[in-house]
Amino acid sequence: xxxxxxxxxxxxxxxxxxxxxxxxxxxxxxxxxxxxxxxxxxxxxxxxxxxxxxxxxxxxxxxxxxxxxxxxxxxxxxxxxxxxxxxxxxxxxxxxxxxxxxxxxxxxxxxxxxxxxxxxxxxxxxxxxxxxxxxxxxxxxxxxxxxxxxxxxxxxxxxxxxxxxxxxxxxxxxxxxxxxxxxxxxxxxxxxxxxxxxxxxxxxxxxxxxxxxxxxxxxxxxxxxxxxxxxxxxxxxxxxxxxxxxxxxxxxxxxxxxxxxxxxxxxxxxxxxxxxxxxxxxxxxxxxxxxxxxxxxxxxxxxxxxxxxxxxxxxxxxxxxxxxxxxx
Amino acid sequence: xxxxxxxxxxxxxxxxxxxxxxxxxxxxxxxxxxxxxxxxxxxxxxxxxxxxxxxxxxxxxxxxxxxxxxxxxxxxxxxxxxxxxxxxxxxxxxxxxxxxxxxxxxxxxxxxxxxxxxxxxxxxxxxxxxxxxxxxxxxxxxxxxxxxxxxxxxxxxxxxxxxxxxxxxxxxxxxxxxxxxxxxxxxxxxxxxxxxxxxxxxxxxxxxxxxxxxxxxxxxxxxxxxxxxxxxxxxxxxxxxxxxxxxxxxxxxxxxxxxxxxxxxxxxxxxxxxxxxxxxxxxxxxxxxxxxxxxxxxxxxxxxxxxxxxxxxxxxxxxxxxxxxxxx
Numbered sequence: 001x002x003x004x005x006x007x008x009x010x011x012x013x014x015x016x017x018x019x020x021x022x023x024x025x026x027x028x029x030x031x032x033x034x035x036x037x038x039x040x041x042x043x044x045x046x047x048x049x050x051x052x053x054x055x056x057x058x059x060x061x062x063x064x065x066x067x068x069x070x071x072x073x074x075x076x077x078x079x080x081x082x083x084x085x086x087x088x089x090x091x092x093x094x095x096x097x098x099x100x101x102x103x104x105x106x107x108x109x110x111x112x113x114x115x116x117x118x119x120x121x122x123x124x125x126x127x128x129x130x131x132x133x134x135x136x137x138x139x140x141x142x143x144x145x146x147x148x149x150x151x152x153x154x155x156x157x158x159x160x161x162x163x164x165x166x167x168x169x170x171x172x173x174x175x176x177x178x179x180x181x182x183x184x185x186x187x188x189x190x191x192x193x194x195x196x197x198x199x200x201x202x203x204x205x206x207x208x209x210x211x212x213x214x215x216x217x218x219x220x221x222x223x224x225x226x227x228x229x230x231x232x233x234x235x236x237x238x239x240x241x242x243x244x245x246x247x248x249x250x251x252x253x254x255x256x257x258x259x260x261x262x263x264x265x266x267x268x269x270x271x272x273x274x275x276x277x278x279x280x281x282x283x284x285x286x287x288x289x290x291x292x293x294x295x296x297x298x299x300x301x302x303x304x305x306x307x308x309x310x311x312x313x314x315x316x317x318x319x320x321x322x323x324x325x326x327x328x
Numbered sequence: 329x330x331x332x333x334x335x336x337x338x339x340x341x342x343x344x345x346x347x348x349x350x351x352x353x354x355x356x357x358x359x360x361x362x363x364x365x366x367x368x369x370x371x372x373x374x375x376x377x378x379x380x381x382x383x384x385x386x387x388x389x390x391x392x393x394x395x396x397x398x399x400x401x402x403x404x405x406x407x408x409x410x411x412x413x414x415x416x417x418x419x420x421x422x423x424x425x426x427x428x429x430x431x432x433x434x435x436x437x438x439x440x441x442x443x444x445x446x447x448x449x450x451x452x453x454x455x456x457x458x459x460x461x462x463x464x465x466x467x468x469x470x471x472x473x474x475x476x477x478x479x480x481x482x483x484x485x486x487x488x489x490x491x492x493x494x495x496x497x498x499x500x501x502x503x504x505x506x507x508x509x510x511x512x513x514x515x516x517x518x519x520x521x522x523x524x525x526x527x528x529x530x531x532x533x534x535x536x537x538x539x540x541x542x543x544x545x546x547x548x549x550x551x552x553x554x555x556x557x558x559x560x561x562x563x564x565x566x567x568x569x570x571x572x573x574x575x576x577x578x579x580x581x582x583x584x585x586x587x588x589x590x591x592x593x594x595x596x597x598x599x600x601x602x603x604x605x606x607x608x609x610x611x612x613x614x615x616x617x618x619x620x621x622x623x624x625x626x627x628x629x630x631x632x633x634x635x636x637x638x639x640x641x642x643x644x645x646x647x648x649x650x651x652x653x654x655x656x
């Protein structure tokens with residue numbers, strides 16, 4: 001694929017055009033009762049209602065569509081993913097009629113593995129923390145002449161995720177709101193990078209924050225250090241979608257000067273946020289998808305008197321974990 | 329309020345303008361995997377993500393806004409409702425800064441009662457099946473100089489619900505789909521009446537069906553009989569939002585020549601549909617909100633080779649019942 005250079009705002013507009021008839025144009029949702037309790041305005045961008053149940057469809061569909069524009073005979077794609085990018089790629093490949101091979105950790109949620117297969121993709125497992133998914137991916141890509149679609153360190157993927165930022169700006173302007181901040185859940189940093197590029201052009205006065213689970217706060221620490229930091233482990237959070245070892249090279253280059261700070265919340269905060277999203281917004285969030293809301297609930301950021309959009313990134317969660325969130 | 333005459337398509341357009349900045353413009357959601365399994369295209373209109381957690385906000389906000397346009401000194405409104413219209417009226421009144429009194433059955437879900445109060449409304453209880461809520465409402469309206477906003481037999485409310493039909497038509501045209509049918513959950517018949525008026529102008533070849541729970545299939549039987557029929561009881565379905573005694577006079581006059589047939593599903597079907605909406609669409613549905621999807625799952629209507637939109641009307645459900653749906 002592309003040499004990793006930063007996508008431009010024009011690349012985001014191109015992505016928006018590619019996604020126009022395929023992606024869900026998610027609205028902003030708001031709960032007057034919750035606002036009363038919080039003393040500020042919280043709007044959520046419900047990307048769990050996106051095709052394949054997570055925002056990842058945006059980047060995957062944009063990338064595969066662009067690849068086919070360049071090479072109409074593209075034989076197939078390959079990627080590695082803990083689950084949501086896997087489903088986004090599998091569905092996008094199926095929509096285009098090309099083959100997809102997905103490298104997934106053996107401890108990924110059952111629902112994510114099953115759905116990836118159901119979209120027609122071939123799933124190859126690796127042991128999280130023991131094998132390098134990047135290596136497996138590059139080897140298989142070579143052997144089988146597949147094109148690698150990286151989950152975040154890829155300009156076309158970042159541009160696709162950036163359409164979230166364009167839509168937020170459109171809605172905020174239509175509603176006549178002054179938006180203080182956007183909070184984006186952060187794994188490898190692709191979503192925040194894309195949103196950063198959109199905000200820079202459309203809402204330059206709005207601050208951008210990332211949200212991560214405890215022990216996987218590599219972006220928060222990298223922003224403070226000014227250089228990419230790694231996490232100690234690759235397992236151990238309920239937020240399976242956000243357990244990346246470190247920020248991407250390209251995504252960090254984009255985020256480091258544009259993200260104001262990295263916020264952190266615990267697994268317990270994420271479960272509380274899932275219940276709150278059930279009660280006030282009637283949406284199904286997976287733990288990682290609720291982490292941005294969790295940083296408001298735990299006070300990592302103060303919403304008093306402010307207007308904040310939190311992106312809720314996905315809803316691919318097993319029944320058992322959801323019941324746990326509702327039973328607390 | 330108005331003498332009950334049928335709203336026109338122009339009344340729906342006026343409602344759409346009033347709702348433009350206040351209501352959520354819900355998208356149509358689709359699951360490629362579910363379509364594969366069903367052998368047809370199922371799109372849902374997720375009105376649980378509407379303000380106040382149900383489509384009822386549309387009709388309530390349109391009615392109260394119109395009343396205030398006519399009488400800027402309106403002192404307050406009153407209504408009777410099992411819960412969703414209650415919340416829609418309470419929130420709409422609060423947004424306009426007018427008082428609201430809501431007459432609710434004493435067995436309404438705790439979450440619905442609590443939220444109605446939280447919006448600032450006064451809740452008056454009655455015993456379902458033993459007292460007439462219509463009588464209590466009319467008496468209190470007189471005594472306290474409040475304006476009655478009926479839950480369905482009211483042209484302004486029907487026009488507000490009809491904006492659902494306009495949005496469905498807009499999205500279907502944008503996506504280039506040929507829509508075979510729309511299925512609307514049916515209590516008093518206000519939503520189906522509003523959608524009928526929209527489809528008549530915008531999608532005249534699309535069939536409209538109502539969906540009701542077993543034992544509360546008054547609309548289905550009324551359509552067959554050609555005259556309004558009543559239900560034997562006022563209690564005994566998990567679909568608390570749909571337990572109306574009979575179709576409204578005005579709503580039946582509109583529905584009888586425009587609704588193709590009334591479909592019926594059991595409480596168990598509704599719980600299955602709630603789990604399916606969780607798995608494939610990542611939305612939280614209350615039992616009554618899932619009844620339209622339930623009529624597809626139980627085969628009351630055949631989706632094979634067809635494209636159908638089901639309106640999912642609300643998501644105001646207690647944790648316990650939702651856990652029950654996920655644990656089956």
